[in-house]
Amino acid sequence: MRDVPTKVCCGARGGGLVMRDRYCFEEVEPKWQEQWEEEGLYRVGEDSERPKFYQLEMFPYPSGRIHMGHVRNYSIGDVMARYRRMNGWNVLHPMGWDAFGLPAENAAIKHGADPASWTRENIAHMGKQLRGMGYSYDWAREAATNDPAYYKWTQWLFVQLFKKGLAYRKSQKVNWCPSCATVLANEQVVNGECERCDTPVIRRQLEQWFFRITDYAERLLRNLDAMPGWPEHVKTMQRNWIGRSEGMDLDFEVAGTGEKLTVFTTRHDTVFGVTYLVIAAEHPLVERLIAGQPNEDELRQFVSDVIAQDDIARTADDTEKVGMFTGGYAVNPASGEQVPIWIGNYVLMDYGTGAVMGVPAHDHRDLEFARKYGLSVRAVISPPGAKLDGDTMECAYVEDGVQMNSGRFDGMPSGEARPAMARYFESSGKGRPTVHYKLRDWLISRQRFWGAPIPIIYCERCGQVPVPDVDLPVVLPTGVKFMPTGQSPLLGCSEFVNTKCPVCGGPARRETDTIDTFVCSSWYFLRYTSPGSDDCAWDKSKADYWMPVDQYIGGVEHAIMHLMYARFFTMVMRDLGLVGVDEPFKNLLTQGMVLLGGHKMSKSKGNTIEPDEIVAKYGADTARLFTLFASPVERDLEWSDEGVEGCWRFLQRVWRLVHRCVEGRESSRLAEGRVTAATAGMAADGSAVQRVRRAAHAALKKVTEDLGVRNSLNTAIAAIMEYVNALYSLKDQAFAEDGGDAAMAEAIDLLVVMLAPFAPHIAEELWHEVGHSESVHREPWPKYDPDVLTVESVEIAVQVNGKVRDRITVSVDVSEDAAFEAAMASARVSAAIGSASVKKTILVPGKLLNIVARRESP
């Protein structure tokens, strides 16, 4: 049982206009939730008559219970969905479950249960919690990624990628988390640690499945330029992650062997300044270069040290650059000069060509390295009006300048030398312009149980064979032992592994790795458009109707991984002709975190507030209202129990206001009153009726702009609060005037309608109590009446030299001269001017008059 706050709960039920002490959310909220569900208030279908709006929030992992971050995320989305709906859009607002993943498996291991039922129970519980929040989802479209009916299509999509050559297997050094006992994608490694469990990641050479996202690097990057609906910081993060770098591959010849050693550089204009090359310890030439060297053993030791050190130490801030001379030399393709080839720990094999040219005069790192090992330094670009001396320079010169020591390019500005030298290299075949990306292919295979099996069959005769469509889904077997051993648990399940080749019918083995859960979440927004469809992943015509998602909302922690994978997937789907858009999310909003005591709420820190407790004590509307009001949506929100109380008090205040206005006025209010409300604009100047109407339409204008244009929910709520305050102070006076009932009826209607997107339950209850029979959530969003807001006179500030000295009331269209005259009548203004003479005046209509006065110089 919940702990119900004091006082008698509710008064009479059934629409009677009985004044109640208190808004009884315990009764009202479930009542309307059931009612809405029953009448299918939030069900949607395609409708060519109305503009569509696809409102989506990132679906949750069913970890067991919803947390405040969910409440905030989904409350923001719900306000937007409701606002759009009331404005006549056909709104798709679905919810589902990102249900594969490690926690289910780990929980199952810990409790000896099975991940499927653990997940099922969590979904059931969290679904109940979300329903209790009153979110306007079309639950008929609910999807869960662990449902065979869903992952059938995840597997099918994998097969499509495989057939296009976008899914492939290769052996590579990959990131391995020893604690999770599985490989990780590059994106899942944060500071050398597993992003999930913070265990230091180790590198293992393994054969794994990859998606060729690098093929889409350029498109993923370019499209960002045409995505004004995304926050700049997210686009920047993606650009950095993609890491496009334009430059040249230059071929050096290994002296005496005729072998090519290619380096990548963005500064080919400094090539005459190369005094050494450095290659990665893993570089294929290492073996040939060091074999037979007098210090071969020492070199081998160094190489294996670097390879071992590499990953963990490399990410440390202050790892020292170390290197060793291989004994080999390379020929500079520009000058023909021979330079030593070194091995260095700071050169990465998996970026560029795994080899770099050392130009210490013009690169900070190279200079540090050269000074450390006594390598020569040669300046080839001089700064304007200065001379560089390679032997003595202490700081690399990295700017543009004029070429020197550069053969026939001497004297050229480096900006001109670059294209000239590029042409030279290209024509001589010693170099070519290239683009390299930091982005790596996406590693999608996992050695864990709780995921969609990769639908591939290995046949000795036919090789890798995709599972035919008719055999999908490849269902996860039950009763598997899945202790994390570092190998897929499915490996031990012979009924699963052993199968027949779909091509030749011969004996074959199934792939036992499962698919990264990020794959499942890369297309769920498409599945929502065709819930439950059995013969396709989604119906193209429906997807084309709904896509793209018009407003996507989620945490910024998904700025790179999820948001880039989903973009990649959508592009691939488009190339396959399965969907008509290139980009899935038109507008993106990244909401801030929920903090308690300055730190992100988290179970491990123990600083959480349970949504259930708040809902039990104050109701869902209060919980929603607080998370929306306490902070602008994009910024972090500091939890405050007092702030929650404030929102609760506000809703009670609304409740009392509406009841007091309705009490005993059955005859004069409602329809009759509303008709005359339209003519109440005639109300006498300064009357309470006029002020009520102004307050109503001013609030409506503000809330409309804040919701429709600015996504500024906290200020919209503030405007409603202000409006309620105004009604409290005006109502008695207004009721005493002619037309007061009508004006107040209109005012209360507008209040309830404006409140509906934020606090849907109390709004619905009040809406019915003031005499409406349809749902307030079917009510069209009202339009404010500009005529009500027009005023004849206005109070403006009078400034003297920028300082406010007085306020005067003038007509709205007052001339500057007339305003000045009125201002001069003020003793305070004339005192402020004193003996100075007025140089000029500036009138900002409706705001202020500034009088510029200067004392004559003596």
Add this chain to the structure above:
RNA sequence: GCCGGAGUGGCGGAAUGGCAGACGCAGGGGACUUAAAAUCCUCUGUCCGCAAGGGCGUGCGGGUUCGAGUCCCGCCUCCGGCACCA
């Protein structure tokens, strides 16, 4: 180091270059009450002043402007992301 974002009362936060501090919280005072809670009204940036009134105030220093929290230049601090990427 590089790239973002942010610095405003006791606190969360408002302010298309135009009256800084809306709204909420916390706090003071009052009404109602036998009393308390709840509610309603009211005050609340800071300094000087009995008051009227005035001075000072949006991280710091400059600048543009009749007018700057807002625009420009140079810093400081905090938060987030990337970080040997050649």
